[in-house]
Amino acid sequence: MSYAQLFSRVKPVERLTDESSHTALSRTLGLLPLVALSVGATLGTGIFVVLAEAAPAAGPAVIVSFVLAGLAALCSALSYAELAGSVPVSGSAYSYAYATLGELVAWVCGWCLLLEYGVSVAAVAVGWGGYLNEFLRGTLGMTIPDALSAPPGEGGIVNVPAVVVVLLATAVLMMGVRESAAVTTFTTLLKLAVLVFFVCVALTAFRSENLTPFAPLGIAGVSAGASAVFFSFIGFDAASTAGEEARNPKRDLPRAIMLSLAIVTLVYVVVAFAAVGAVGTEVLGGSEASLATALEIVTGQGWPAVLLAFGAVVAIASVVLTVLYGQTRILVSMSRDGLMPAKLSAVNRRAVPAHNTMIVGVLVAILASVVPLSSLADATSIGTLVAFGIVNVGVIVLRRRKPDLDRSFRTPLMPWVPLLGVALCAYLILGLDWITWLVFGIWTAVGLAVYLGYGLRRSKLNRAESA
Secondary structure (H helix, E strand, O other), rough: OOHHHHHHHHHHHHHHHHHHHOOOOOOOOOOHHHHHHHHHHHHHHHHHHHHHHHHHHHHHHHHHHHHHHHHHHHHHHHHHHHHHHOOOOOOOOHHHHHHHHOOOHHHHHHHHHHHHHHHHHHHHHHHHHHHHHHHHHHHHOOOOHHHHHOOOOOOOOHHHHHHHHHHHHHHHHHHOOHHHHHHHHHHHHHHHHOOOOOOOOHHHOOOOOHHHHOOEEEHHHHHHHHHHHHHHHHHHHHHHOOOOOOOOOOHHHHHHHHHHHHHHHHHHHHHHHHHHHOOOHHHOOOOHHHHHHHHHHHHOOOOOHHHHHHHHHHHHHHHHHHHHHHHHHHHHHHHHHHOOHHHHHHEEEEEOOOOHHHHHHHHHHHHHHHHHHHHHHHHHHHHHHHHHHHHHHHHHHHHHOOOOOOOOOOOOOOOOOHHHHHHHHHHHOOOOOOHHHHHHHHHHHHHHHHHHHHHHOOOHHHHHHHO
């Protein structure tokens, strides 16, 4: 068999679904926990953390940046929803690529997902420290010193809060998926309530002059802002990583994906509009805890900012929990296929992939402790965009190869919606800076070396065809 044939081998959909029907994971999640998982993985990151990063570049048009990023996410979400209803397994985009585009593309996609999920957890954890300090300042009159609450390059030595929140999330995941889902649902409802409170207060101080000039850097600034905040939309695909723990995945996964994207896009746009109108982009860009700072300026009192900071602490912690969950389930699928060590798919008596979860938690905690947020966010965006582009291509290929496959959801206007998704992903990738491209190129090269040196030889599909 030639290398081209080896790399392009697909894993039959029937085999994927058969494996998922005999999973060692526990099927306990209904529609509400799946929506909470998806919203929990998304809502918080962009509005509590990345808004401050994107506002200076886009100006008040950061509102449009969220809309543009949401549109790009929507096209990909429609493709995810069809594939999740057709191939309801834990591997998300990795498994979809394996069933449509072949093993090499699946590996690249899985490797991008490791970047997307693992690095995004670290990025969110880094942003958690700013709001934790805001909460401590408002309640106890003290803060954690920069040396212990910021990464190197931003005044710190090691980011202790980032390590703490990642390890706490790891501990919750070790309790089991039912317990993790309960925590996620509660924290998701809490963060929604806090953001509604923020909007109500911020709109009382809305000033139209804060929206001018609307796009000081023109379309380039809006595009750069959209590329940055796209990082905030990665969570909607977290539901697709729960394919083997959903009670009715063919029905509930597509619904959870679409509902969660609609909820978070609406919240992002409304909160960004209220925040920019209340204090302007300069204030938002000058604070790590931008929304809490905005409330303090608007009210002239400390308690609203403390309340919002508490909500942000809980909200961002829930993002860490849910995205870390998605990371571990993708590794389960890659391990089960032989492309990663077998230990990563082994589960304990609680149906938790314990070795996988502990290893991921420790590695992400180390990453979060020493890398600045801006570097992490951009690296996550490019990994996400590549994975989304692959999913959009994959749904077209599967529709052609398996036209009669049972699909509980069908992407409309096929193939134009997925093609638009590919184009928008490419457009947003071009908006990222060259350093992000360099990091991604190095990451991809390392991934290909791992695949050629380990995964290709140990692939179960390869062994089955060679026998």
